[in-house]
Amino acid sequence: MSNNAFSIRELARYIGPGFLISVAYMDPGNWATNISGGAKYGTALLWVIVLASIVAMGIQIVAAKLGIATGKGIAALCRERLPRPVVYVLWAAAELAMIATDMAEIIGAAIGFSLVFGLPLWAGAVLAGISSFALLGVRSAYRRGFRAIEFAIMALVGVIALAFVFEVALAKPDPANVALGLAPSIPNAGALYVAIGILGATVMPHSVYLHPYIVQDRRSRLVAESGDTEAVHRRHFRYESIDTIVALFGAMFVNAAMLVVAAAALTGTGIETLEEAYVTLAGVFGANASLAFGIALIAAGLSSSLVATMAGQTVMDGFLDWNVSVWTRRSVTLVPSLAVVIAGFDPTSVLVASQVALSFELPFVLIPLLYFTREEGLMGSFVNRTSTTSVLSLVVAVIIALNGWLLYTTLFG
8 A cells, every 4th residue: 555545444543642632622611611601692602612623623733743743742842942941931831721621620520420410519529539540540551552541532522422412402403593603703701701711621731732742652653663754754644633633523513512502501591500501401401411411521521630630741741851650640630629629619610710721821832832843953844834833823822812801801891
């Protein structure tokens, strides 16, 4: 077979990293912002999900390309090539993003356990923490590579997707309203806050840090099998790009379905929290609808918690050259999440705020990604085209502008 020939069978070997990354795009933080957006503004912010998802595909493909071309991640390259004070600032920003991410995952899973099994929220949080450690055990049991954990994550993603196929079938959304939601509009300043939350929940900093790292397993095997040649890496990049696009299209469907179902069932009810949405879905569509919602929320929280822990380990190892075990990392990042639950903070408000915080962190990872992938000396023939650099620069500029506007409106009304 020609090196340029496309093979479905060979593609199957590469499917996996994109689905690990896709989990970050349908985590409980997305649920909070999507449910809030749909309940308050109907389908008006659907276009934000679609646009952010398309942008995310481009960003993740560039991040994967960096890992394939260099054999290194963003954090490690920052440590090697940037001044030490800058490295510490970037590391601190990344760690804050990891805390915000982990908080969203654990709280989301806690809400899911609480709703499905009728537990107090604190008990749901404890069960979520125990379950996240169990998933780490699956990863640790297979040290030869990521394939086992990829299959586990793909199974959980399948649960989430099937749940929302079911929810959409029950909701029977008006196609005209869905089409209207694809036309860009921001109804008011409150909608801007939710829209930026959707952006922060869709384009996730930890997934950008993680993607160059998780392609290394296949990169090493391919080099061992076929040699460290440009043709080998080009083929890897080609299939990894397809993997990423397919996985993130699935995540886009899930996010869009959340908002559309919320728009169909919750608009005008004043309902914004995940708990209220669960109860209302049961009243509007029946108990099976709320059960599917709860199970999918648990799957989203647990799968994204594992991916966030892996990303956190990558960040600390890359920026500081500290090889901290995932068990220690999981234990440390679990504490703030449990503290928020025990302190009695409104979980949905915390989820939405965490996603806005992640949006503020985005420039701290996107600017280094842009900086490294435009360097021909580092990337070789994989260096960004001028058009890619221009589009990525525009994305970063828009995110910074939106965050500045959000800060201004928050402080000065």
